[in-house]
């Protein structure tokens with residue numbers, strides 16, 4: 001891991017994804033979370049303050065251990081127990097089948113290299129009546145914008161440490177064995193168009 005991805009990128013991420021106006025998007029994405037919950041691609045813990053009361057416990061996983069002091073302070077302020085684990089979502093997760101009521105991914109399916117493997121694990125660990133909550137950026141429905149996303153994606157992968165701007169998030173979720181029961185498509189205000197194409201919703205395992 002280079003200097004940029006280890007020291008600069010985590011601070012940049014926390015600064016870019018942490019402003020108060022992002023909070024309302026996190027609230028609306030997370031409002032359906034309940035029970036025993038797993039969050040993949042936890043980052044710097046920016047969702048923690050926005051989980052609703054129905055969440056009884058939270059397990060969070062990430063391949064990185066970003067800004068640990070800051071993140072530990074955020075965890076300490078939580079009203080439910082939080083277990084933090086450094087794990088790769090696309091590998092076999094150390095959880096029994098059907099162990100979570102909710103799995104959450106925010107701004108993470110863009111970065112996981114093998115999304116099919118990660119979705120298979122999410123499917124396995126979710127209870128049959130559980131749900132997968134997502135709030136992601138991805139590929140535009142507008143062909144001209146999607147073309148530009150394809151063009152700039154190699155650069156984005158460098159600057160965003162593996163982040164892709166051109167993934168069809170709804171297809172990734174459906175191909176993972178889920179039915180999408182709610183899908184909001186919108187442009188993130190005040191963001192560059194190529195990164196502003198949002199997919200927010202809920203999916204259930206089939």
Ligand SMILES: C[S@@+](CC[C@H](N)C(=O)[O-])C[C@H]1O[C@@H](n2cnc3c(N)ncnc32)[C@H](O)[C@@H]1O
Nearest residue numbers: 041042043046062063064088089106107111112
């Ligand atoms: C853009 S950040 C989003 C952080 C957080 N979810 C948020 O909404 O602020 C993407 C996160 O996914 C993590 N990540 C990337 N690949 C992963 C993988 N295979 N398994 C688990 N986490 C991963 C990255 O380390 C990073 O923390």
